[in-house]
Amino acid sequence: MTGVTERPETAGPSARLGPQARQDNWDRLGSEHFDVVVIGGGVVGTGAALDAVTRGLRVALVEARDFAAGTSSRSSKLFHGGLRYLEQFEFGLVREALHERELMLTLIAPHLVKPVPFLYPLKHRWWERPYTATGLLMYDTLGGARSVPGQKHLTRAGALRLFPGLRHDALIGGVRYYDAQSDDARHTLTVARTAAHYGAVVRSSTQVIAFLREADRITGVRLRDVETGAEQEVTADVVVNCTGVWTDEMQRLAGTRGRFRVRSSKGVHIVVPRDRIAAESGLILRTEKSVLFVIPWRNHWIIGTTDTDWNFDLAHPAATKADIDYILEHVNAVLATPLTHDDIEGVYAGLRPLLAGESEQSSKLSREHAVARPAPGMVAIAGGKYTTYRVMAKDAIDAARADLRGWIRPSITDKVPLVGADGYHALVNQVDRLADEYGVHPHRLRHLLDRYGSMVYEVLALAEGRPELLQPIPGSADYLQVEVVYAVTHEAALHISDVLTRRTRISIEYPHRGLESADAVARLMAETLGWDDATIAREVDVYRKRVEAERASQTEPDDQAADDARSAAPEFRPGVAEPVV
Incomplete structure (x- = not known):
């Protein structure tokens, strides 16, 4: 080797x-x-x-x-002002969040944080459009429309052109507005x-x-x-x-x-292929509890989230069948072509650390x-x-x-810009030249720039003399093998779950949840970390058991059963002990 x-x-x-x-x-x-x-x-x-x-x-x-x-690594992956806080008159919070969003888009992380449009569907005549317009005008005025377009009002026909996948009876019109998103991990x-x-x-x-x-x-x-x-x-x-x-x-x-005390609230998201919903923007829906987002995510949609107390393993919150059914029920209420469990590529659950003063x-x-x-x-x-x-x-x-x-x-x-931000915009303008220089498709290079910014040179340098590293990871066409090597040499990855779950998002973007890529990823990591065949086999086996346990938990009816199923999987870091208090 x-x-x-x-x-x-x-x-x-x-x-x-x-x-x-x-x-x-x-x-x-x-x-x-x-x-x-x-x-x-x-x-x-x-x-x-x-x-x-x-x-x-x-x-x-x-x-x-x-x-x-x-x-x-388990959020809705949004940098947003929080529209719902306007209804609670928390104008300071919205202003603060929009200011931070602006900093990310323009100075701190333009290579990682990108604008994303959303459609706010209107369902009630007369009062809802002026009510929503007033809220979004405040959103824009508080800082929301500096580096992104302001609100745009749409008729029903206009809204359906933006989001053809909606049922015609699900709205009477809509408003398009912008927020921003990022790969949180x-x-x-x-x-x-x-x-x-x-x-x-x-x-x-x-x-x-x-x-x-x-x-x-x-x-x-x-x-x-x-x-x-x-x-x-x-x-x-x-x-x-x-x-x-x-x-x-x-x-x-x-x-x-x-x-203060912290209460853990579980938020579940599902990931479905982009072609399952015909739309050119994201979607925000009111629910009886909060809001539900349909978020564009490269070749996928992220749909969520839930909000329920979690009282079990903090390291591995588990999504239940009830969580997934809740999301499907609410999004299917407005989609012309309903989603099914078979459409789901990935599921993830995260915990919000909410204050209990x-x-x-x-x-x-x-x-x-x-x-x-x-x-x-x-x-x-x-x-x-x-x-x-x-x-x-x-x-x-x-x-x-x-x-x-x-x-x-x-x-x-x-x-202070994050590493990779300096020079990013110039590199975007030089994509075609750089693609020719390194022998990769311009689409690939844009994808790398939006993940690494100007550090893309470090990534590509690892493939000098090894052109096979510029080929996709087996089973995961969106990511290159050189990214696995870079994850180990520059990004502190120590286990294959670090790469499959966080350095890339293979574990939620492919129906196989990373299983078809695990062996190849382990062998690439082994080159730098010095793993022998036994270690490679153990890493792959632990990952397989983790995926099996997560899939099993997602068929369970409640948190207790889901936690029991997820806890059956071994740990990649068994040395992490619960605090002895």
């Missing part, structure tokens, strides 16, 4: 999170004192690490599983790599198993490398708990009484997120939504100032 030799790390900070960086970062964790240790590799944790390191602080970020392994990973680029120690598969204390002060954490079992202590001036739905567990492990006097609560200092040397943040992750991260590091020495500079992440 032809091996891929990882190039030496360049001097100074690097966004490269390969095996050598992983070892170097473990050594640094044990030998350096940090101003800030961030726990949690979701979008808020990676955002907090980036916020802190760009203020000039010494920062470490640790994640027990994989980056975006929880909520941050890839965006979160890119935030983590940007933090590393500016000097943060960033490491996955690294679990906090205890907190260090001096009297009543938190002074650091004890870590376990869940891949090797090695342990060591890390000291810090302040520890920031950004663990989302695990916030309460982490507070108990620290021996602190939380200033305990003491609003001792925490800085808003409707969206809360920041608290439960003990000297510790800050906790929870709640919020993906769109406002940067604001949440800023608030968390602002709260950490009380435990940091000296004058702390203000946040500047509203001026």
Whole structure:
């Protein structure tokens, strides 16, 4: 087998999170004192690490599983203002979210965040159009129509031209408006790599198993490398708990009484092929509980979501048959050609960390997120939504100032593009030339640019002398084999689930859920990670059992049965232990 030799790390900070960086970062964790240790590799944790390191602080970020392994890879994948908040008169929240959306589209992540149109169907004559127009005018005025078009009113015929797949009796007209979308897992990973680029120690598969204390002060954490079992202590001036739905567990492990509690709400989405619904835009529908989105997603539609309490395994929320039936029932109420279970390519379930306030006097609560200092040397943040992750991260590091020495500079992440953003627009204009240079189809190159931005050069460089890496992954025509190699050498992928579920979205975009690609992906990863045949076979077997368990859970009638079915699958990271409290 032809091996891929990882190039030496360049001097100074690097966004490269390969095996050598992983070892170097473990050594640094044990030998350096940090101003800030961030726990949690979701979008808020990676955002907090980036916020802190760009203020000039010494920062470490640790994640027990994989980056975006929880909520941050299982969202609706939207950067949106939140139309429903307008009805609740939460104008400040909408303005804040739209401001963040604008930053992502124009400066911070134009390679990852893209505009997406939606149709808002109207069902009632006389009152609904002016009512909706007023709300969307406020949406546009608050910041929604800067880099995207403003609202456009449509007759029934106009709405049906935009979304021919709707039943004619499902609407009397419509309004088109714009929001934005992104691959949440890839965006979160890119935030983590940007933090590393500016000097943060960033490491996955690294679990906090205890907190260090001096009297009543938190002074650091004890870590376990869940891949090797090695342990060591890390000291810090302040520890920031950004663990989302695990916030309460982490507070108990620290021996602190939380200033708020977190409730886990399950949101389920289904993925269907693009040709199953005839439409040129997304769709937003009112339901008796909230809203339902039909979201364009490359060659697919993402449809969701649900909103139900979840009281079982936080790492692996399971979708039930009832969840899937709920989504199908509501979307089929307006579709001319109903969807069936056979149309579903993928299903995913995520957990929202919703606040259940305990003491609003001792925490800085808003409707969206809360920041608290439960003990000297510790800050906790929870709640919020993906769109406002940067604001949440800023608030968390602002709260950490009380435990940091000296004058702390203000946040500047509203001026810091993510890696891959610089030069992206110029490369888009050069697609045809670059496609000829590297021998790939222009469509392929555009796809790569929208996943890696200007880091596309790093990706393609790995295929020099190995043209077979520019061929699709077996069973997954939308992704190239070189992307698997890059996931290992630059993006911290350690298991095939990291690649099939988060570095790519093969696990939800293909009916085989990644099974037809698992062996090829494992063999590509083995070149850099040094796996033998037994390790390759184990990785593929664990993935197969995980897919089988998820499929089984999706036929169960309730959460308990679905959790039992999903829990039957083995773990890729068996070294991750539940906190002993």
